Amino acid sequence: MAEIVPIISDLQVPFHDKRAVSAVATWVADLGASRVACVGDVLDQTQVGQWVKGRAGEYDGQLASSRDQAIEVMRDLGITELSRSNHDDRLEKYVSNHAPGLAGLPELTTEEFMGLNELGIQFHRKPSQVAPGWLMMHGDEVGYSRIAGGTALGLARKTGSSVVCGHTHKVGLAHDHSSVNGRVTRKLWGFEVGNLMEQKRATYLGAGYANWQQSVGALVIDGRDVYAIPVILQGSKLYWEGHTYRG
Numbered sequence: 001m002a003e004i005v006p007i008i009s010d011l012q013v014p015f016h017d018k019r020a021v022s023a024v025a026t027w028v029a030d031l032g033a034s035r036v037a038c039v040g041d042v043l044d045q046t047q048v049g050q051w052v053k054g055r056a057g058e059y060d061g062q063l064a065s066s067r068d069q070a071i072e073v074m075r076d077l078g079i080t081e082l083s084r085s086n087h088d089d090r091l092e093k094y095v096s097n098h099a100p101g102l103a104g105l106p107e108l109t110t111e112e113f114m115g116l117n118e119l120g121i122q123f124h125r126k127p128s129q130v131a132p133g134w135l136m137m138h139g140d141e142v143g144y145s146r147i148a149g150g151t152a153l154g155l156a157r158k159t160g161s162s163v164v165c166g167h168t169h170k171v172g173l174a175h176d177h178s179s180v181n182g183r184v185t186r187k188l189w190g191f192e193v194g195n196l197m198e199q200k201r202a203t204y205l206g207a208g209y210a211n212w213q214q215s216v217g218a219l220v221i222d223g224r225d226v227y228a229i230p231v232i233l234q235g236s237k238l239y240w241e242g243h244t245y246r247g
Helices: 018-031 063-077 090-098 150-159
Strands: 003-008 081-083 122-124 128-131 134-136 162-165 171-180 183-193 215-222 225-234 237-240 243-246
Touching: 003 018, 003 128, 003 183, 018 063, 018 225, 018 237, 018 243, 081 128, 128 215, 150 162, 150 171, 150 183, 162 225, 171 225, 183 215, 183 225
Parallel strands: 081 122, 134 162, 162 183
Antiparallel strands: 003 215, 128 134, 171 183, 215 225, 225 237, 237 243
């Protein structure tokens, strides 16, 4: 029987869409998935981002509250493995750049600060195999493509494996296949899984415009065959195999 691995997209708690997350959590529970992967950016960590250093955002005092929300969201979604990412990296980079005397304290590592060890979530600091012939990455490891799926495909070409990633907040499935005389000689997929943010809360967008889509993904594993399926949300609702999940 095929295995379905849900792929959770960028959340950036506390800027996540609670209704969308609720719909996704119900979908994941109904699947009964034993593995639930996330491409990263679970926690926004605005307070320790480089763009707010020395500004009001650095002093708002809400990091602990946001972290606690993120832990509950990860628990609700049943996440079992998580990729490193630029937002989840922020605390460690902040300590390294501005408080190096605290570097090495275990409670200030991503694993401990975000409660990953307590939740039993495997944290991947490097690209990890999520399915046969597929790597999970965040998406910031290569130059950004404006074409949906293009960033993931760029990573696939660099690694020689199909790649599922986030970071772009877009949903897209792109491929680079080659064949000769009817025989496939190369088969690469690039899969970007969108985001689960509430876009109006992304104040850094300025005018508010973005080419983003709310979505998650699914990898269906049938032996050595893997099928990538975008699972797009409309109005915080998710459709899957005849069922509509509402948050």
